[in-house]
Amino acid sequence: MYRGREGQWAWLLHRLSGLAILAYLMLHIVSIGSMIFGEEVYMSIHEIYDLALFRLGLIAVVGGVLYHSLNGLRVILLDMTGRGIVYQRQLFYATLVLTLAGMAFTAYKVIPRVLGGY
Amino acid sequence: MIRAKTYNDAKQQSHTNAELNWWIFMRISGVVLTFLILGHIWMTYVQVSEKDATFDAVVFKLQQPAWKLYDWLILSLSLLHGANGARYSIEDYVRSRPNRFWVKSIFYTLIAALFVFGTVGLFSI
Amino acid sequence: MQHHRYDVIVVGAGGSGLMASLYAAKNKNVSVAVISKLYPTRSHTGAAQGGVGAALGNVSEDHWEWHMYDTVKGGDYLADQDAAEIFAKDIIDAVYELEHMGLPFSRLPNGKIAQRKFGGHTKEFGKAAVERACYAVDRTGHMILQTLYQQNVKAGTTFFNEFQVLDLIIEDGVCRGVVAYEISTGEVHVFQAKSVVLAAGGYGRVFKITSNALSLTGDLMSIYYRKGLPLEDLEFYQFHPTGIAKLGILITEGARGEGGILRNDSGERFMERYAPSIKDLAPRDIVSRAIYMELREGRGAGKDKDYLLLDLTHLPRDVIEGRLPDITDFSRTYLGVDPVTAPVPIQPTAHYAMGGIPTTVDGECLANSSTTVRGLYAAGEVACVSLHGANRLGTNSLGDLIVFGKRAGIAAARYAQDAQFEDLPARADGAALDEIERLKSGHGTENAARIRKELQETMMDNVSIYRTDETMSRQVEILKELQARYRNVSVTDTSTKYNTELMEAMELGYMLDVAEAMTASALNRKESRGAHAREDFPDRDDENWLKHTMAYRDLSRPGEVNIGYKNVVLGKFEPKPRVY
């Protein structure tokens, strides 16, 4: 593995998260869109989402989206301003911290619900 | 032996702005999507439980035109943004020309189908 | 074997080779190709830092006569004054021409090319130092090399990169082409040509401490010499005063031009004693000898007292980092010394060959003191038009490449335009193939690297800054022994692709032979002049030695060198004692 630094990992995570949320989006469209086939089809798909595993998986989706969008903003800063490049490393760590914070908050909201069966 | 490429060889290469435009689009759509998607997740998942996303709740929400537009924007922008993002990856990793053609054709068709399906879904309510 | 045909072949893609190819190709009647054992941009011209001297007078008044005078005096009156005059005049337009090719010179506030002081360059015939070195930060040579390569790309020049020339085809006094080894495939190619320009650089690697690249092994000088053709003034080899201690990496004289000061262990500015008027900016031979004396008298710094100090700490940080960024970087990288806050350990380093293949002012190679080898030209460090005489001034080599590289290119093309391709001898590549075969299939037990190491160490001990009859006679014997051992070298790598071991072994052979010619020339010259300083003959002797040495290998008695002479072209400036 090339021992690249922050920039390389930021890019790799950005690409992976982008592709992952694209995959999720495609499934999401199918599941929500299934509505047009009536309540039964919709709910049968939707029940799968109710499984604890999936509900926890959504924490990962939040992480992915948060990381991708924050890092996306970082990339835009790099593209548009000289400052962005100077601080690209710090911006990467900020992105990570905010992403983890967002995931923690989601977990804090979701896990009690999962445990409580709500 | 190396023969240096001449000025004229290079001059004759054609030129379009397609990549520039996609690059700009990725950035603008990205900024817009940040608000749309984070808002969407906040409202439909973090604030309320997944359990609340019942058929009725979804139908109720989507009957309001403002939400219809909101969701359709997410649908189209993120599909287009994601599709172009995936194109970057395909062009990087799928290196043989014929393969790239097939992978791209199938992928774009899928995206288009999803877009039509999602749009019909949204507006059929 | 592959066979190629070009009207003009240029060997070497440093500043002189690229200049020659560019100008040869401006003659639309001829085809031109460049052969180089390195990718062109790897040539050692790229290492030159300080600048190229030309009397533009952008900072203060300057005239070509002053430049010519400094060149002749710097060369201890051994410089040929016809060459020096052409040079001092032509270099002015040549620098403008480089600028028009896009070379990014540093600038003065008024937008003109920036110039700075450099050793030995003075105004009004020696009165005071003058700003004559045109520079591009401290990477002038890099910018010249890049710019000339770029212009060749633009012109669509044909390059044979990583082709190592192994032989020149010369029959009946006419050069008919070259033989080259394609390093990537191991194939031997014959290039038939109407004229050939040699621009293969110097041979600093015969010394242990050198600023020269590992590739500078005197290949073409040796090949020329092995044919019984002369090498001129090889005893004059320049040691640059400021190499990074132990490594030899160069710290440009521009550092002193910007105000740097040489100090000994006690912090004394010792150059005040050796050259009271221009002190640290005296010509290189003088400063190198001064350093050598300081070291010998125990005033060196460090625990072994084997180096001196270049002090820049009194200069503002932005001058050091802004105008000398590369050498700041070298010092930080290789020594862990920051020149802004601490003086840099330095020692003299083998730097530049004033001598080489004798040529006329049009680059035509000389077979003796008067006749030329038809169709063969040379320029740059490999050649000796004798612009530099006994000692080259800083910045005059880059100028030499530009002025005489161009002249050689133009002359070679003009010659080729009217000449016919001459027949090649049968087995033109025979000698080269035999040598390869010998090295590859030999059963010798000698290791080329060990011989090379001994060569470099003994040359450093015996034929460097100060020389005596005793040390040089010893070196003659050592060289004979090393040459004998060289015949028992065999390479272990028998592969065809990228056999760099084979090429290095070849290069060792060349180094041994230039060292032979050099040592014999130095032993023969019984005076001290410029870079040639003999302890047993400390004075210059114009009566007997105001002449160029021509060293010929004796083809019938291996190991013997015959010395001939060539007159110095005098003119405007009468030889005078050289004081600064």
Next chain:
Amino acid sequence: MHVNLKILRYNPEVDKKPHWETYNVECEPGDRVLDLLNHVKWYVEPTLTYRRSCAHGVCGSDAMLINGRNRLACKILIRDLTKDGGTITVEPIRGLKVEKDLLVDMDPFFESYRAVLPFFINDDPVPAGERLQTVEDRERFDQGTKCILCAACTTSCPIFWVNGRYLGPAAIVQAHRFIFDSRDKGTSERLNLLNQNTGVWRCRTAYNCTEACPREIPVTQLIEEVKRAIMYQQA
């Protein structure tokens, strides 16, 4: 001190695949990696193959993957890599075909270089003296002029590894040098060339190039400046 020099070796005439070989070498902390390679080549294993020339970081011959990062073998010292008894790994740079041991085929690299019109373009009649240029205008493109075409940047770029059609950072640095030269008139042609799928838009700001550059050129920054120049030009 002693270090283990672990080299990824490959001889096309014998080996099917590259393989590691380790040499225990005696050295000083201040030695360059190139000194160790030379030692191995000269006294231990003469078939070891690599390019080198200047030995002080100005000719660009010896970019290699050293301890997982692109470095010039002649510009990285042992003391900055490991301690006594440690291991140093050396591999050829990535993304270019390995010809033998540490030596790669540089032709594609130079082809990209030539594709960006890396030469001064200005067909106006030349003045008698120099073309004038202010100190600031000269400074504007100074960074790119330092480039020694060593390919450390291009071969550290994750996009270049997988997509050889990307011109790569080195070529863009060269283009930048002319685009921002106030005397040059070829700007729009160069911008058009870089405005292609194979040009600047392939760069994903992975930043490896900047970290790899032995000449401390802020490569990513220069690439971004070219992106912006294209954007403003087309706007």
